[in-house]
Amino acid sequence: MEFVSRAVCPKLWAATDRLNRTKKTPAALRARRRRKGQILGLVNWIMALLLLPTAFLTPDSLLLSIAGGLCLGAGVVELWRYLPKTLGILSLLAGIFFLSAVLGDPDEMAILVYLAAQYLIVALASLLVRRRRDPFERAARKVLAGRDRADFAAGKADMQVIFSEETMTVNTSGNASAQFPYTDFKQVLETQDLLLVIFDKRFLILQKKDLTAGTVSDLRDFLKERVEHWVEIIDNGLLGS
Incomplete structure (x- = not known):
């Protein structure tokens, strides 16, 4: 699909290849950022859980309302990004808790029904909204899952590939x-x-290091005469020939 797309939209892919050549953030740093985001999300979510009920039940508590709202917003954003299922479960439990408090004492706790509704909405969104996945990942998993079922290989059997004039054996x-x-x-x-x-x-x-006869250059020239599409992958870009 990418080959076809590159033929139809060469300028777009040229821009994409330039972006892909930029230096990526190291995996260790990404892992630290992820962990930091998870911790900050949980801390903000817990702070909101402590501040918002007090703000709802206490008259003239504008500052508490603002602080609780900011904590809830920051917590939801971070957890939605890094721990969406955890956000959904925690919000569902919080919503049920506040709803139970309202049912237990409707006269005093009626105002908390709005807070319960907020948490339940966040819970439903987190648990029901599916993240968009790369369709190529599903295809790759299917291919890799069946790699051992090829009719010319079994498990991790050693393999020899011979290129003759007419066939590959x-x-x-x-x-x-x-x-x-x-x-x-x-x-x-x-x-x-x-x-x-x-x-x-x-x-x-x-x-290439497993080549036992001839050179890589000879094999490349030999196959290019017999294969319609040859693509060189260099620095995350593709060079077709």
């Missing part, structure tokens, strides 16, 4: 063998260390 340590004509090849993606061969609704990952 795959042999495994279990004495299984299969041949695939180059007419079945869709694309070959090349990175600095790997060749990803896509053929006949399958894919095969080859490490």
Whole structure:
């Protein structure tokens, strides 16, 4: 799909590739930010839980209302981002608690029904709204889940790949063998260390360092004559040929 999209929207993809080349935040720093966001979200949510009931039940408590509202807003934003299910469960419990307080003493606690409604709305939104997921992740999981069921490999069997003039032959340590004509090849993606061969609704990952005969350059030239789409992946960008 990306190949087709790149052919239709080359300028958009060129801009995307430039953005992807920018230096990414280290994983350790992202993990620390995530943990910090989770802690701040929980702290703000708990502060709101303590401040808002007092603000609702105490006359002339404008400052408490403002502080509680700000804490609730900050807590919901951080938890929605990092712990949406936790936010939903905590808000549901808080909403049920305040609603029970109202039912237990309607005369004194009636005002808390508005607070209960707020928490229940947040809970429903957190638990029912589904995050948008990358559709390619689902397809990748399906492919990886079935990687051991290929008819020419079993588990982690050692594999030998032989490129002849007409076909690619795959042999495994279990004495299984299969041949695939180059007419079945869709694309070959090349990175600095790997060749990803896509053929006949399958894919095969080859490490350049495992080449036992000839050179990578010779293999590249040989396959380019037989494969319609060859794509080099360099610095997060694609160079098609």
